Amino acid sequence: MQNAAATSQRFAGLGLGLRTDFQAELLDDASRPVDWLEVLTENYLVPGGPPLANLERARARYPLAMHGVSLSIGASDELDMDYLRQLRDLARRIEPEIVSDHLCWTGHAGINSHDLLPVPHTEEAVAHIAGRVARVQDFLGRRIALENVSSYVDYSFSAVPEWEFLEAVAERADCDILLDVNNIYVSSFNHEFDPLDYLNGVPAKRVRQFHIAGHRNNGSHIVDTHDHPVIDPVWRLFAEALRRIGPRPAMIERDANIPPLGELLAEVGEMRRVAARTLAERAA
Amino acid sequence: MTASRGNTPPLARVQADFIAYIRGDDAAMAGKTRATRKADAETLLGVYRNAFPLRLIEALGANFPRLKSVLGDADFDRMGRAYIAKTPPRHFSIRWFGDRLPEFLAREKPWREAPAAAELAGFEWALAAAFDAADAPALDIPAIAAIPPQDWAGLTFAFHPALSIFVSRWTVPEQWNALGDAGDNEVPRPQRRESPVTFALWREAEGRTMFRSLAEDEARMLAAARDGQSFSLLCEGLCAHVSEDRAGPRAAELLRHWVEQGWVTEARAA
Numbered sequence: 001m002q003n004a005a006a007t008s009q010r011f012a013g014l015g016l017g018l019r020t021d022f023q024a025e026l027l028d029d030a031s032r033p034v035d036w037l038e039v040l041t042e043n044y045l046v047p048g049g050p051p052l053a054n055l056e057r058a059r060a061r062y063p064l065a066m067h068g069v070s071l072s073i074g075a076s077d078e079l080d081m082d083y084l085r086q087l088r089d090l091a092r093r094i095e096p097e098i099v100s101d102h103l104c105w106t107g108h109a110g111i112n113s114h115d116l117l118p119v120p121h122t123e124e125a126v127a128h129i130a131g132r133v134a135r136v137q138d139f140l141g142r143r144i145a146l147e148n149v150s151s152y153v154d155y156s157f158s159a160v161p162e163w164e165f166l167e168a169v170a171e172r173a174d175c176d177i178l179l180d181v182n183n184i185y186v187s188s189f190n191h192e193f194d195p196l197d198y199l200n201g202v203p204a205k206r207v208r209q210f211h212i213a214g215h216r217n218n219g220s221h222i223v224d225t226h227d228h229p230v231i232d233p234v235w236r237l238f239a240e241a242l243r244r245i246g247p248r249p250a251m252i253e254r255d256a257n258i259p260p261l262g263e264l265l266a267e268v269g270e271m272r273r274v275a276a277r278t279l280a281e282r283a284a
Numbered sequence: 285m286t287a288s289r290g291n292t293p294p295l296a297r298v299q300a301d302f303i304a305y306i307r308g309d310d311a312a313m314a315g316k317t318r319a320t321r322k323a324d325a326e327t328l329l330g331v332y333r334n335a336f337p338l339r340l341i342e343a344l345g346a347n348f349p350r351l352k353s354v355l356g357d358a359d360f361d362r363m364g365r366a367y368i369a370k371t372p373p374r375h376f377s378i379r380w381f382g383d384r385l386p387e388f389l390a391r392e393k394p395w396r397e398a399p400a401a402a403e404l405a406g407f408e409w410a411l412a413a414a415f416d417a418a419d420a421p422a423l424d425i426p427a428i429a430a431i432p433p434q435d436w437a438g439l440t441f442a443f444h445p446a447l448s449i450f451v452s453r454w455t456v457p458e459q460w461n462a463l464g465d466a467g468d469n470e471v472p473r474p475q476r477r478e479s480p481v482t483f484a485l486w487r488e489a490e491g492r493t494m495f496r497s498l499a500e501d502e503a504r505m506l507a508a509a510r511d512g513q514s515f516s517l518l519c520e521g522l523c524a525h526v527s528e529d530r531a532g533p534r535a536a537e538l539l540r541h542w543v544e545q546g547w548v549t550e551a552r553a554a
Binding site for chain 1: 373378
């Protein structure tokens with residue numbers, strides 16, 4: 001299996017999460033305003049019809065990243081082999097540049113919360129998840145990247161901060177990291193840590209992709225809603241991430257309150273400016 | 285990574301408690317998470333507990349948009365919460381969460397007292413199923429025309445995976461249409477039919493989902509054809525509806541119609 005450093009030539013630059021709201025407009029745009037697209041895996045784990053036809057169209061025009069929410073790598077339930085088979089089949093059909101999911105769990109005893117629930121940062125969880133990642137990577141015949149999630153609770157018995165937990169899982173499992181800069185910001189606000197400590201603790205060589213998004217600040221805590229533009233502190237944190245980790249494919253996620261495509265592309269443009277400026281400074 | 289502190293509950297225990305908490309057991313997570321200077325533990329855990337039904341109800345709204353507009357947001361929300369409590373999601377994909385909603389509405393009070401709601405849910409679920417059913421190449425008229433005459437009597441047919449049959453006891457498909465055209469106007473409540481009407485639901489090649497009612501003879505012939513009966517048996521079956529000399533031409537006419545609508549994927553000689 002290829003390692004993180006051997007990132008494909010096709011998977012570089014700036015992308016956008018493909019959503020049905022604007023997919024026709026974006027796929028019809030001959031100017032190809034972004035470098036690649038990320039698709040939500042579960043939207044295409046259906047027997048057929050327009051979703052899969054649209055996925056094929058997207059694939060014909062852009063390099064694709066496949067991003068899932070159902071792996072539930074941190075769950076104590078058995079791995080869902082029906083899901084994994086469908087994931088493997090779709091990945092074989094689409095041949096994405098990357099397959100990613102989240103460092104979280106989504107359900108227990110067969111009940112699915114359909115949420116990305118935080119894992120306690122314990123030795124038991126590291127060992128459990130590392131073993132499962134190995135089985136998933138073997139089954140898929142390819143590496144996966146795990147994304148740090150936004151979290152709202154901090155378990156009283158977590159032994160280490162999240163970045164140490166993420167590093168321990170990625171190292172022991174030998175998997176890649178999808179680093180969500182907004183999620184670091186959200187969790188740092190919610191759990192009162194310094195987001196730069198997080199960035200300093202992430203093993204840069206394992207980071208294969210960045211996510212950036214907006215959120216909703218409720219004063220006492222932030223909820224990762226993906227329904228607002230990216231805020232300035234997150235742009236600054238993105239620059240800090242680029243400074244420490246280097247260039248990686250980066251993208252905007254927007255899942256609700258979706259504006260006209262032009263506004264999202266303007267955000268991608270902002271991401272391009274931040275990346276160009278930061279990477280030029282870094283090289284100097 | 286350093287060793288965990290004492291009193292670390294096993295992962296499976298924490299997860300069982302977390303799920304119990306978001307499903308309504310207030311005490312399940314007591315003492316397991318930290319407060320911050322800005323928020324108490326309950327507020328932070330509440331983010332997950334509040335999101336759980338809202339996300340699922342939003343998914344139901346996507347699959348049952350006209351049921352939602354008939355019930356109104358508040359009743360739809362109430363119904364969604366009752367459905368979640370009774371039928372918590374078990375599939376990995378939220379796409380399938382509504383699969384038991386028609387049955388739930390038919391069985392549970394107060395919804396069972398308005399049976400058209402269960403039929404509307406069943407109809408919308410069937411439309412959703414047609415939308416992303418498997419793809420299959422459909423036969424066209426030239427392919428049918430090229431079948432040698434001697435093969436016709438024994439011919440059996442296979443149908444597109446997106447084609448389904450819906451038996452309607454209330455004027456729900458009509459209501460569904462009216463709701464789409466109504467904007468904010470009131471739509472008449474569905475009426476119980478004197479006798480059930482069979483509808484076919486399918487997906488056009490361009491991806492649009494369609495439905496239409498079937499005449500009694502067409503419904504019967506389609507059911508028989510989907511059961512694998514040969515063309516000669518299909519013609520025989522039509523004799524209950526039309527005179528013997530009209531049965532062959534009527535069967536050919538219906539078959540042609542099905543082919544034109546992209547329903548037929550295969551015609552197999554015996």
